[in-house]
Amino acid sequence: MKLSNIFSKRNRVLLRELVSTDFKLRYQGSVLGYFWSLLKPLFMFAVLYIVFGHFLRVGETVEHFSIYLLLGIVMWSFFTEATNQGLASIINHGDLIRKINFPKYIIVISGSLSALINLGLNLVIIAVFMFINGVQLTWGALLFPIYIVELYAFALSLAFFFSAAYVKYRDVSHIWEVILQGAFYATPILYPLSLVINEAGTFIAQLLMLNPIAQIIQDSRHALITHQTTVMGDLTSNILIQAVPFVIVIVSAVFASYYFKKHSAYFSENV
Amino acid sequence: MIQNEPAVIVKDVSKTFKIPLDKATGVKQALVRFARRKKGYRNFKVLDDISFEIKKGEFFGIVGRNGSGKSTLLKLLAGIYVPDKGLIQVNGTLTPFIELGVGFNPELTGKENVFLNGALLGFSRKEVEAMYDEVVEFAELGEFMAEKLKNFSSGMQVRLAFSIAIRARSDVLIMDEVLAVGDADFQKKCFNVFRQLKKEGRTIILVTHDMGNVERFCDRVLIVDKGAPVSITTPSKAAAIYARLNIDDTKPSEVNTQGKEISRWGTGGIRIKDLIIKSPKKSVSPILNFEDDFKITINLTKEKGFEDKSFDVGLAFINQDNVTVAGPNSSLDPIDPSAESITFSVDKLPLQPGDYTVTVAIIDRETSEAFDFYDRATSFHVVSDKPAQGVVAIGGKWSKK
Numbered sequence: 001m002k003l004s005n006i007f008s009k010r011n012r013v014l015l016r017e018l019v020s021t022d023f024k025l026r027y028q029g030s031v032l033g034y035f036w037s038l039l040k041p042l043f044m045f046a047v048l049y050i051v052f053g054h055f056l057r058v059g060e061t062v063e064h065f066s067i068y069l070l071l072g073i074v075m076w077s078f079f080t081e082a083t084n085q086g087l088a089s090i091i092n093h094g095d096l097i098r099k100i101n102f103p104k105y106i107i108v109i110s111g112s113l114s115a116l117i118n119l120g121l122n123l124v125i126i127a128v129f130m131f132i133n134g135v136q137l138t139w140g141a142l143l144f145p146i147y148i149v150e151l152y153a154f155a156l157s158l159a160f161f162f163s164a165a166y167v168k169y170r171d172v173s174h175i176w177e178v179i180l181q182g183a184f185y186a187t188p189i190l191y192p193l194s195l196v197i198n199e200a201g202t203f204i205a206q207l208l209m210l211n212p213i214a215q216i217i218q219d220s221r222h223a224l225i226t227h228q229t230t231v232m233g234d235l236t237s238n239i240l241i242q243a244v245p246f247v248i249v250i251v252s253a254v255f256a257s258y259y260f261k262k263h264s265a266y267f268s269e270n271v
Numbered sequence: 272m273i274q275n276e277p278a279v280i281v282k283d284v285s286k287t288f289k290i291p292l293d294k295a296t297g298v299k300q301a302l303v304r305f306a307r308r309k310k311g312y313r314n315f316k317v318l319d320d321i322s323f324e325i326k327k328g329e330f331f332g333i334v335g336r337n338g339s340g341k342s343t344l345l346k347l348l349a350g351i352y353v354p355d356k357g358l359i360q361v362n363g364t365l366t367p368f369i370e371l372g373v374g375f376n377p378e379l380t381g382k383e384n385v386f387l388n389g390a391l392l393g394f395s396r397k398e399v400e401a402m403y404d405e406v407v408e409f410a411e412l413g414e415f416m417a418e419k420l421k422n423f424s425s426g427m428q429v430r431l432a433f434s435i436a437i438r439a440r441s442d443v444l445i446m447d448e449v450l451a452v453g454d455a456d457f458q459k460k461c462f463n464v465f466r467q468l469k470k471e472g473r474t475i476i477l478v479t480h481d482m483g484n485v486e487r488f489c490d491r492v493l494i495v496d497k498g499a500p501v502s503i504t505t506p507s508k509a510a511a512i513y514a515r516l517n518i519d520d521t522k523p524s525e526v527n528t529q530g531k532e533i534s535r536w537g538t539g540g541i542r543i544k545d546l547i548i549k550s551p552k553k554s555v556s557p558i559l560n561f562e563d564d565f566k567i568t569i570n571l572t573k574e575k576g577f578e579d580k581s582f583d584v585g586l587a588f589i590n591q592d593n594v595t596v597a598g599p600n601s602s603l604d605p606i607d608p609s610a611e612s613i614t615f616s617v618d619k620l621p622l623q624p625g626d627y628t629v630t631v632a633i634i635d636r637e638t639s640e641a642f643d644f645y646d647r648a649t650s651f652h653v654v655s656d657k658p659a660q661g662v663v664a665i666g667g668k669w670s671k672k
Contacts, residue, residue, distance in 0.1 A: 101350035
């Protein structure tokens with residue numbers, strides 16, 4: 001899986017065709033077509049605004065709480081979409097894999113890219129709301145692209161691992177579904193982390209923040225929306241503990257590429 | 272470029288598949304198997320130590336029956352499978368057409384599918400744009416390209432796929448069974464393309480069942496059977512070898528599949544014990560060369576009281592198209608009633624190459640009822656390395672008036 005190969009002309013063309021096919025098919029037959037990609041986060045924002053702004057007042061202490069929520073949910077949705085699409089991508093393209101030889105990782109990347117495009121559209125909506133709500137941007141916002149890269153790298157790593165494992169073990173999709181459901185509540189997405197500190201103590205909060213997704217979402221909120229966001233640095237000064245989420249991302253990237261490479265030669269037989 | 276440099280080298284290639292033993296493939300099963308230290312699969316050797324070379328510019332045929340391993344070989348050549356052992360080397364680029372229209376999506380339009388399929392075959396967008404008009408014209412689909420593929424007839428889809436396929440500019444092309452598609456007109460076009468490709472000196476590997484196409488195009492043919500190469504030879508010789516292979520494992524009942532079920536009835540008393548057709552080669556059913564002498568021996572069992580009953584024997588030779596090509600009968604040439612074994616022979620059997628079944632009837636001479644009517648009791652095959660037309664060979668001579 002050399003980087004130069006990923007960007008070779010042939011693979012680039014193929015990647016583009018696969019992503020565009022995916023997009024064409026996604027809104028196939030719907031009247032509003034691509035607009036759905038923008039409408040969905042809009043509706044979600046409306047719901048969040050009403051529910052959390054007027055009924056469930058969990059985040060009253062946090063400024064711009066609806067946008068704070070929306071950003072977390074959008075990033076989480078990207079994570080689930082990218083991993084789920086990646087997970088099924090090899091099996092779904094079994095037909096191709098059995099009949100033509102091409103680098104298999106292109107399929108996994110194409111699945112994650114369409115999720116990434118969706119994330120981009122969602123972020124545009126968020127930017128609009130941030131402007132309307134009068135969120136003050138700081139220089140820290142420049143860190144946000146780094147967190148997106150980290151998020152993408154983590155999601156892609158898991159996608160590579162799951163897609164290869166799924167060829168052999170069809171339980172993988174169910175296991176991952178269950179894990180995602182649990183992880184959604186174990187990640188400070190709907191509630192501010194300060195709530196956890198108050199209710200369960202700093203140790204539990206630290207534990208939750210070891211999860212790369214939690215770290216990425218909190219850091220992104222911190223960078224873009226409000227410095228009231230609790231980040232790892234607020235919980236511990238130990239640099240080693242602060243490094244854990246990044247180490248997890250790097251280790252999973254290395255392991256996933258090894259695992260995928262080892263098994264991809266036999267996809268055509270097993271798929 | 273050296274003229275005699277091989278385009279493809281296959282050396283000592285073996286391939287084994289792991290066939291899962293239980294249907295469920297899950298984590299639980301894997302854990303159970305691991306705990307019991309049991310293998311969850313059995314090994315199935317599809318190709319065993321196969322070696323050959325294909326020269327540059329050669330039109331190379333690969334023939335084999337279902338399950339012979341030819342498709343696996345093809346996928347190995349195409350790089351879809353990885354060999355367990357051995358080496359496959361392709362000098363130059365290779366485009367496989369294991370199936371036409373790989374990646375075709377019914378929800379996309381004809382045009383979108385051309386670009387998608389083109390990308391899979393390794394074309395850039397520009398290249399596809401450049402050849403697009405040609406593709407549409409060759410496929411004769413001008414006004415349909417903006418419609419979704421699901422609205423295309425299967426023939427139209429195949430035409431479109433083939434039109435893209437033949438534009439692959441690779442040094443080596445692999446074609447699998449793609450000839451058997453389309454109407455006669457389109458087939459003719461395809462054949463012209465093949466001739467053209469051959470003229471251009473491209474290396475083409477054709478995998479097929481159809482010996483007719485092999486003879487029409489191929490320079491050399493590899494016959495595979497049971498995972499091993501049987502021989503590499505000329506198309507005309509291959510036809511005969513291939514026919515023999517097909518015959519060897521055919522059970523008599525399978526010969527009958529195109530026709531009726533095997534049935535046997537009669538009043539009894541005299542019954543057919545067995546039938547023996549003389550043939551130069553031992554196999555499940557006998558194989559004769561074209562115009563060999565034919566000899567069938569019918570052995571009978573007779574019940575008490577039937578030892579001296581007079582009877583007739585009728586035979587019917589039925590070809591693979593269910594046509595009775597001959598029906599010799601002993602009524603004009605009475606048999607000794609005490610006979611327990613009867614032989615019918617023909618010098619230089621004039622039947623054309625093909626599969627034949629023989630129906631045998633033992634008829635009561637007095638009542639004309641059947642003692643034993645054995646429908647499609649046995650079968651035999653006629654092979655030839657010469658092309659043949661029609662049902663029988665009438666011989667004859669050509670001369671100047």
